[in-house]
Amino acid sequence: MQQVPQSYLGVWQRRLIQHSSGRSDSETAVYWLQTPRLFADLRIPPNSLPGLALEALSHAQRLALCEQKGFAGVTQVDADICQWHRKMDYQPVSGEEDIGRMQFETSERLLETALDDSYYEIWERLPDSLGVCRGQWLQAMDDPSRQGCLLLAGDYFLFAASRPTPLTPGGHLREKISPQNSTALLACELSFGRHHAGRAPWQIECSTLPANAGQCLLPSSIDPFAADLFADETVMPSLGSVAPAQGWRCMPDPRQQT
Template sequence: MARMTLLPYDVQPDTAPPVPQSYRGLWRRTLLTTGDGRIDRETRVFWMQTARLHIDIRVPATRGTFGTASALAELTCEQLIDLAAQMGFAGATTVDEAAVAIDAGDDRLDRCTWHRQIDFSPPSNARDLGTMRFETPHVVLEDGIEAVYHERWERDPASLGATWAVRLSRESAHAAGVLADDPDGAARDDAPSVFIARCGDFFMLARSRSPRAQAVLASCRGKRLVEVVRDPALAIDDVRALLDFEISLGRVRGNDGARWTIELSTLPWREGQPAFTDSVSAALDQLQAARGYGADPT
């Protein structure tokens, strides 16, 4: 097998300081309220935060079942529309501590900015900004700055521990089984971006659709993905390309790399399956054991 290249994300040059330790881990959203009175406790929303990288997945509780389907090519138009209701994104996080005054008093809130580098949804002009207040070390309350919403996040204690993030080279992404096109195409510019993060016992994988498919969304700025894929002028193969975007959350249950198992995914047939090939899992195990962001496993 070709040499794997795991590019450490959390030590990339950046003018912003790393995210404070208090934010790192896997957080589950347990409450959302919006300015129009909507309350949501059912959507499965998880946010993983490392020193710099965030990965976020949002799966509606109403998402249907897909029988024995094992690929987007096997889904009907209605099933594809169902998948388009999901959300998720990944990118860099910055935290400005004590940046927002509360009623001009002495108390101040942190301001978080999530800079999305890949996004399941079409492009948007909106920024993702929130004020953050820790109710306890494992409960943080978020309020929108440029949108009216309130979210409650609870951190899973099992996500405490070694935390890191990497970007896979294109060749390694093929070896990991998260790119389905032929390996010879890995060197072309249309290969998607792939990130992997781990916090304690949990990991997340984010793999974007191809830039070619992303270009289709460029003219749909501000729309919901469901609106885009419902367009009868869009060929079904283009719909499938738009939905070929994976965000998966899983758990590592021991030192055996084969136990990097997906529990929730934007591609439902991946759930319950190994996330990576044995060789890639073993390389990630070595990285975890070393806690070496600059490690170069083979």
């Protein structure tokens, strides 16, 4: 399977999205981590939600979490066309393609334009994301339908894990949840942060789970550059806030086409 060009690797932070309708957004925290094949993308709107477990949030606060976005999968680049094949998604599967025309304004500044010109986005690469760049696709040992990945680029990581309770396709997440099922349906984790080269715990900076911000994904004893990181028996059993009962196993990268 073809790898994406070296120029795309690292963590890209979105600075602006401008829609043809006139609507724009520069406030949502958006991070796209790209490895040679796998990617993950996290989008957290500005809010004042407390850093509490899902169970401790009010139903109104849980509804606010429904505005988050996040997805992971494999990236395909053909000339100036980039397509992100989503294999897990925080929102219900829509069937729509995630594809854009890319232009490098500089090596560290990337412009993405919709094929129908309905929007454009400005992305800037985080300097500390250059360096070792790799990722591993994961599957729950006790549930083949539950997917995840751990991606690293320079000093950054992004861990993604689908929810234990799948969503039905179509619509918006807010349409799926109720006071009875919201905790289960919001338990999709995308956590982004820095690993400090193993000199300190892997600290989460932002996450789809509010209680994760400021917490640690992994302890400092886990070397992010270790060759056997993804086979480490101290990592795979308990990775993530809603880890599978029997832990994760490593899987080949998903295919591009759904």
